[in-house]
Amino acid sequence: MAQLAGVSTATVSRALTAPQKLRPATLARVTEAVRRTGYTPNLAARTLRARRTMLVLVVVPDIANPFFSDVLRGVDEGLSQHGYGFLIGNLARSRAKEPQLANIALAGQVDGMLLLNGRIPQGGRRSLTASDIPMVAVCEAIEGARIPQVEVQNREAARQAVAHLARLGHRRIAYLAGPPDNFVERERRGGFCEGMTAAGLSARSARFYPGDFTFASGVAAATAFLQTRPRPSALFAANDEMAIGFVKTMRSAGIVVPDQVSVVGFDGIEFADFVEPTLTTFRQPRRELGYRGATLLVAAMRGEAIDPAQAHQYLPVPLLERGSTALAPAV
Amino acid sequence: MAQLAGVSTATVSRALTAPQKLRPATLARVTEAVRRTGYTPNLAARTLRARRTMLVLVVVPDIANPFFSDVLRGVDEGLSQHGYGFLIGNLARSRAKEPQLANIALAGQVDGMLLLNGRIPQGGRRSLTASDIPMVAVCEAIEGARIPQVEVQNREAARQAVAHLARLGHRRIAYLAGPPDNFVERERRGGFCEGMTAAGLSARSARFYPGDFTFASGVAAATAFLQTRPRPSALFAANDEMAIGFVKTMRSAGIVVPDQVSVVGFDGIEFADFVEPTLTTFRQPRRELGYRGATLLVAAMRGEAIDPAQAHQYLPVPLLERGSTALAPAV
DNA sequence: TTGATTTTTGTAATCGATTACATTTTCGGC
DNA sequence: GCCGAAAATGTAATCGATTACAAAAATCAA
Numbered sequence: 101m102a103q104l105a106g107v108s109t110a111t112v113s114r115a116l117t118a119p120q121k122l123r124p125a126t127l128a129r130v131t132e133a134v135r136r137t138g139y140t141p142n143l144a145a146r147t148l149r150a151r152r153t154m155l156v157l158v159v160v161p162d163i164a165n166p167f168f169s170d171v172l173r174g175v176d177e178g179l180s181q182h183g184y185g186f187l188i189g190n191l192a193r194s195r196a197k198e199p200q201l202a203n204i205a206l207a208g209q210v211d212g213m214l215l216l217n218g219r220i221p222q223g224g225r226r227s228l229t230a231s232d233i234p235m236v237a238v239c240e241a242i243e244g245a246r247i248p249q250v251e252v253q254n255r256e257a258a259r260q261a262v263a264h265l266a267r268l269g270h271r272r273i274a275y276l277a278g279p280p281d282n283f284v285e286r287e288r289r290g291g292f293c294e295g296m297t298a299a300g301l302s303a304r305s306a307r308f309y310p311g312d313f314t315f316a317s318g319v320a321a322a323t324a325f326l327q328t329r330p331r332p333s334a335l336f337a338a339n340d341e342m343a344i345g346f347v348k349t350m351r352s353a354g355i356v357v358p359d360q361v362s363v364v365g366f367d368g369i370e371f372a373d374f375v376e377p378t379l380t381t382f383r384q385p386r387r388e389l390g391y392r393g394a395t396l397l398v399a400a401m402r403g404e405a406i407d408p409a410q411a412h413q414y415l416p417v418p419l420l421e422r423g424s425t426a427l428a429p430a431v
Numbered sequence: 432m433a434q435l436a437g438v439s440t441a442t443v444s445r446a447l448t449a450p451q452k453l454r455p456a457t458l459a460r461v462t463e464a465v466r467r468t469g470y471t472p473n474l475a476a477r478t479l480r481a482r483r484t485m486l487v488l489v490v491v492p493d494i495a496n497p498f499f500s501d502v503l504r505g506v507d508e509g510l511s512q513h514g515y516g517f518l519i520g521n522l523a524r525s526r527a528k529e530p531q532l533a534n535i536a537l538a539g540q541v542d543g544m545l546l547l548n549g550r551i552p553q554g555g556r557r558s559l560t561a562s563d564i565p566m567v568a569v570c571e572a573i574e575g576a577r578i579p580q581v582e583v584q585n586r587e588a589a590r591q592a593v594a595h596l597a598r599l600g601h602r603r604i605a606y607l608a609g610p611p612d613n614f615v616e617r618e619r620r621g622g623f624c625e626g627m628t629a630a631g632l633s634a635r636s637a638r639f640y641p642g643d644f645t646f647a648s649g650v651a652a653a654t655a656f657l658q659t660r661p662r663p664s665a666l667f668a669a670n671d672e673m674a675i676g677f678v679k680t681m682r683s684a685g686i687v688v689p690d691q692v693s694v695v696g697f698d699g700i701e702f703a704d705f706v707e708p709t710l711t712t713f714r715q716p717r718r719e720l721g722y723r724g725a726t727l728l729v730a731a732m733r734g735e736a737i738d739p740a741q742a743h744q745y746l747p748v749p750l751l752e753r754g755s756t757a758l759a760p761a762v
Numbered sequence: 763t764t765g766a767t768t769t770t771t772g773t774a775a776t777c778g779a780t781t782a783c784a785t786t787t788t789c790g791g792c
Numbered sequence: 793g794c795c796g797a798a799a800a801t802g803t804a805a806t807c808g809a810t811t812a813c814a815a816a817a818a819t820c821a822a
Contacts, residue, residue: 108772113810123770123818138556140538144478145808148777153475155518164504164718166497173495176521187486187516190507204516207471225469315705344705351707371702374646374675376682387495439802444780454788454800476778479807 105133116141156186156397157210159201161217161240163190167367168216170386171239175214177387178394184211184401191217199223205233212401214393218242218283234400238393240283248396248406250389250413254284257382257417258291258336259298261364264380264419265334266299269428270362272330274307276321276337276346282313288338288366307332311342318345325361326353333361333428340365340372340381347375347424358426368420377423385415436464447472487517487728488541490532492548494521498698498717499547502570505718506545509725515542515732522548530554536564543732545724549573549614565731569724571614579727579737581720581744585615588713588748589622589667590629592695595711595750596665597630600759601693603661605638607652607668607677613644619669619697638663642673649676656692657684664692664759671696671703671712678706678755689757699751708754716746 102109107130114121115130122130133139147153158175160168172188179186187210189201202224205213213233215221218240220228228235229245237249265273275292278285289308296303309324311317318341325335325346337343343365347357357363357377365372368383392413399406433440438461445452446461453461464470478484487510491499503519510517518541520532533555536544544564546552549571551559559566560576568580596604606623609616624634640655642648649672656666656677668674674696678688688694688708696703699714723744730737 109809110773110811111771114771117810121770126770140534140556142479142808143538143540144475144484145777146810147475148473148479148779148808149810151777163507164497164501166495166500169497169500170495172519173521173523176494176519185518188503188507188519190504192504203471207474209474225471348705348707371705374679374702374706376679376707440779441781441803442801445801448780452800457800473778476807477780479778479809480780482807 101133101137101139104137105130113141151208153209153211154184155210156184156212156214156394156401157189157201157205158186158214159189159191159217159221161191162193163188167369167384167386168239171216171390174387174390174392175238175394176390178391179398182398184394184398186214195219195222202228206231212236212397214238214397215242216240220245234397236393236397236400238389243283248400248411250392250396250415251284252384252389252417253414254287254417255291255294256414257366257419258288259295260419261336261366261382262292262295262299262301264421265336265362265364265425266295266301268334268362268425270332270334271301271428272306272332272334273301274309274325274328274332274335276309276318276335276342277311278313278338278342279311285313285338292336309335311338313339313341315341315345318342318347319349322346322349322353325350326355331361334363334425335361336364336366338366340367340369340379343379343381343424344371344375347377347379351376358424360429362425362428364425368417372420372422380422380425381420382417383420384417388415432464432468432470435468436461444472482539484540484542485515486541487515487543487545487725487732488520488532488536489517489545490520490522490548490552492522493524494519498700498715499570501717502547502721505721505723506569506725507721508718509722510729513729515725515729517545526550526553533559537562543567543728545569545728546573547571551576565728567724567728567731569720574614579731579742581723581727581746582615583715583720583748584745585618585748586622586625587745588697588750589619590626591750592667592697592713593623593626593630593632595752596667596693596695596756597626597632599665599693599756601663601665602632602759603637603663603665604632605640605656605659605663605666607640607649607666607673608642609644609669609673610642616644616669623667640666642669644670644672646672646676649673649678650680653677653680653684656681657686662692665694665756666692667695667697669697671698671700671710674710674712674755675702675706678708678710682707689755691760693756693759695756697748699748703751703753711753711756712751713748714751715748719746 102112112130115127119127191197198221202221206224206226213235215237216239235247241249241251293303309321311321343363347363350357365379365381368381372379372381433443443461446458450458522528529552533552537555537557544566546568547570566578572580572582627634640652642652674694678694681688696710696712699712703710703712
């Protein structure tokens with residue numbers, strides 16, 4: 101290959117990694133030879149010598165969750181643009197695999213990590229936090245971690261949900277919660293309370309139904325809701341799946357949504373469009389979350405300084421006003 | 432590290448890759464030294480020399496599709512069990528990236544490929560088909576390809592759908608199709624026709640509505656359906672998303688499902704449980720598809736002979752009889 | 763044209779494992 | 793205790809790129 105172009109292997113290497121260092125004529129000869137032979141540099145050799153793998157480990161809490169697959173699409177776009185590929189580390193909703201994933205990074209098998217799970221994996225042979233492996237957190241923020249993060253304006257959106265309902269005349273607004281140890285749940289709940297206060301309503305006296313982000317917990321909340329007196333006229337669910345479970349149960353109990361109860365969800369999953377009535381919700385910019393996270397990580401892996409203003413991004417989540425919210429029924 | 436154990440690097444290497452070649456005492460000394468130093472072999476060096484990457488390229492037609500994320504979970508399980516990781520090649524519903532993905536494999540960056548897209552990627556610098564890179568097709572079969580394949584019994588299930596409806600007394604059964612160039616669509620349509628014949632009904636005179644697997648095409652089919660005379664009493668949709676779009680539109684038009692029209696879907700997506708009425712459908716064993724494909728691929732990559740009986744697997748797809756099917760209305 | 767300076771290219775060491783081959787050790791049988 | 797075969801271990805070449813350093817070529821000023 102090098103012979104065909106009449107140059108040394110060093111020159112070939114330079115042609116591929118630092119073309120500006122070559123005379124145009126030489127570069128052209130090498131390029132032509134590369135084209136003719138269909139030469140591809142061996143990745144392993146390059147990695148071995150240059151100590152870069154051009155690979156990123158993406159830690160996902162649950163790969164079977166469609167939410168993350170959309171985020172992954174953005175990650176894919178952001179990384180492949182810069183020549184990076186990615187490995188997927190699926191935690192499958194448990195922490196058992198964390199040490200294994202941490203070690204992949206610590207062993208230098210990847211150049212950086214993208215954390216979608218709201219936690220820095222623990223239990224590796226060394227501490228990831230203390231290492232200088234570039235990491236970026238996406239979707240679920242990691243409190244106290246000194247790494248770039250990209251999340252959505254959970255708190256702000258939740259406030260807006262309450263404001264939207266208050267504007268429609270609702271005064272008894274309930275909250276359908278996620279798991280209490282979850283970061284986004286806490287943000288959304290906090291925003292809900294702030295929104296209540298801002299609307300001149302008492303957050304203290306609002307009804308809070310427990311939930312865990314599943315459809316089933318939405319159903320359970322609906323059952324509890326039916327027995328609540330006085331019955332709230334609106335409900336803000338911390339995610340769409342619960343909201344849909346809630347709405348479905350309401351309807352089978354003969355309660356008309358939105359006439360008797362307004363419901364607001366969160367996430368903007370695809371099926372929010374397909375249920376009856378269509379769900380009023382906040383559309384998370386999933387692809388964008390992944391894309392921005394990937395872009396930040398690439399910068400970090402290249403050793404570029406990250407603009408502090410970019411280091412922690414809060415993306416806006418637009419409210420989609422649709423069929424499940426309406427004016428409060430007259431008292 | 433080798434010094435700490437008082438052995439050569441060759442022995443360390445053997446301790447890690449072929450422990451049975453060492454005397455137990457030596458092995459123990461090395462193991463202890465490995466533990467104490469926290470040594471991890473450099474993957475790049477190993478790959479360079481051993482010419483194995485322990486990585487698989489998974490080609491996905493659309494990573495944002497939840498169907499595939501579930502399959503990926505199975506793939507993850509099957510591969511990680513044997514120490515393999517995987518890269519994701521996302522085609523994003525187009526063929527533009529095929530050459531790029533083919534080249535990743537041809538350049539030896541992975542040890543094998545798992546194809547979920549029903550096609551062998553074309554346009555690489557050499558032909559993948561002619562190469563000896565291990566490949567396995569999953570979900571969507573690749574006709575004529577001499578590689579192991581894992582798919583579901585599409586044809587059999589479609590026959591069963593018709594049988595189920597016929598058993599309920601339906602005689603005018605319509606078919607809501609997928610894109611005509613899609614392999615699984617053709618199988619399901621074929622099974623539908625066979626089922627009609629088996630039930631003593633004319634497949635020729637059945638109504639076929641065009642579709643493309645999207646919710647919107649289910650809505651469109653419903654609109655056409657409403658104008659069909661005489662109106663069929665049952666419909667078999669080639670996937671759940673269309674079935675759900677169809678049902679939703681029927682209901683808003685005041686047609687009661689299943690009393691006036693029975694509907695059967697295909698795939699068993701999560702939301703089939705959540706719609707009203709719950710959808711009668713076939714649950715695809717998604718995780719299992721991925722797991723089996725991964726297992727076959729590992730065998731192929733290890734150079735093991737594949738039992739011909741295992742080389743093309745057709746997994747059964749159980750029918751879930753739920754709310755969207757009922758006895759045909761009396762004529 | 764010449765010599766100094768800069769740019770381009772080549773030579774050879776290097777990354778860290780695996781592995782063919784050589785050497786040493788172990789072990790059984792006599 | 794010795795010999796030969798078998799098992800265990802060591803030595804050194806090797807995988808294929810990158811890159812420090814050296815050498816050669818190009819460029820420029822006088």
